[in-house]
Amino acid sequence: MKKLLMYKPLKYVLYTLMLLFVFTSCDEDETSTHSGIIELLATASTDKTVADGGEVKFIDLSLGVKNRVWTFPNGDPAVSEVPEVDVIFQEEGEVIVTLEVEFIDGTKETTQFPITVFPELIADFTPSQTKIKVGETVTFTDTSIGNPTSWFWEFEGGTPATSTEQNPTVTFNVNKPVTVLLTVIRALDESEAMIEKTDLVQVGPVELMYNGSFEDGLVTDFQTWAGVGFPLNLVSGGANGTGYAVYYDHADYGAAEIMSRDKPADKMITVENGKSYTVSVYLKADEASVLQISWFQLGNNPLSPWDYSSVWGTNGQVLTTEWQKVSFVANIPNDGKVRGNSYPNFSIGKVDGSATINTKVYMDEFSIKIVE
Structure with a gap:
């Protein structure tokens, strides 16, 4: 069974005292003495994380433990025998963490922790064009990785100046290079990522260069x-x-x-x-x-x-x-x-x-x- 230490503090104080008494006793039969003070108690700090992201802490608080084995699929570490271990999961997907405990009376018990491992959230986007006249528009396409669920854009000199659309269209009425910032959030695990592209869109009069951006796929005029x-x-x-x-x-x-x-x-x-x-x-x-x-x-x-x-x-x-x-x-x-x-x-x-x-x-x- 899975129980949390915080719910029964008095009980665990009593258990500790009982353990001290048991381990100092020499004459009684080990099995009969220990049979009433074994219990499987383990916890995980969270049931969701990000691939190659933050550590998930697993703690075994079980009583009367002789041996334990943690198994962490796609985890670093993959296995452990210590009571407390920090794990980083390396691949996205659904993971089942297993703890098998052998008690001092020879019995064994197993518990599992389902963990959802999300992909890393990476913000990115592309503009429909990078050189425009004053008053023209640009559509920004979200190309973020990791399935964000909400977007917050900031456009220097843009109308609108901000947007929560995934792929907004913006008009620029300034005569200068403008900076665009995108913040994305994934609600399922509250991950957040941000990217800023400085001087991304050149806004102003028509440029005099013919092939300065090479976007025709040719190297000419140089x-x-x-x-x-x-x-x-x-x-x-x-x-x-x-x-x-x-x-x-x-x-x-x-x-x-x-x-x-x-x-x-x-x-x-x-x-x-x-x-x-x-x-x-x-x-x-x-x-x-x-x-x-x-x-x-x-x-x-x-x-x-x-x-x-x-x-x-x-x-x-x-x-x-x-x-x-x-x-x-x-x-x-x-x-x-x-x-x-x-x-x-x-x-x-x-x-x-x-x-x-x-x-x-x-x-x-x-x-x-x-x-x-």
Whole structure:
């Protein structure tokens, strides 16, 4: 039978005294003396948990125990013989924990604890688009893992600003990148998970870049140079949950330059004199802290005659293994020059100047956007 200590404290005090008396007695028959003071008493701290989550505590409070064996299917540990044990269950599903007790009179008794092991709850979502004009809408699709039952969204600059729908549609009326936060809850075990995606949706005027996000599955409109050209390769999984990015192998380049230049006439970018533009790109590397931005610029190359008329940006930012946004504002001088084929251009070099670093550099979400 399954009984809890808290319900009969006086009884257990008496049992303890009886045990002390029994174990100090030498002359009586062991079986007849102990037959009245054995009882199966065990408990579990909960009947639900999360796979690879928190520990469940099992306690055997039985009286007159000679041996015990706990069995924990898919548990860590899988078996135990101690009275108190903390267990982590590694796989989701219904689990039956068994305790078999052998008493000092030779009898045995078994009890079971049904435990529901839920999958880990992981919050995630994807937007229908990541670049929109002011006043346009985005639908956010919940892709969380673990069967959440409720959702709470927060949208920077959005209408509505919050939502409890699973897949809300939001209008943005700001001219800036916006952050979206999602919290999900699973009512069955009260698990909660949260994810925040910073600068997820770029809201503002139409971008000047043609293929800065690579979402057409092509690597076009970019050139590379490190003494000679080198390839940019398409890869799944871009910044901010987009489908694609590009990468190159740094492969011992002293500095590697990436630019969008020399495009056909129908793809040339024209920036206006006296205006300001935000130039940005998301970058990461397979190894952290070994590469940095040597320089970043908004260049100009009208092909004939060659005239760079460049505006230089920040430098020295160190790459990490996580996507980070690198940007600067290019203030175009009102100097009468024609800037009919402008392009972003940056170079990545080694932080410590060492001769050999072989790591992949990833790039996504390249943009040139007018500051209004």
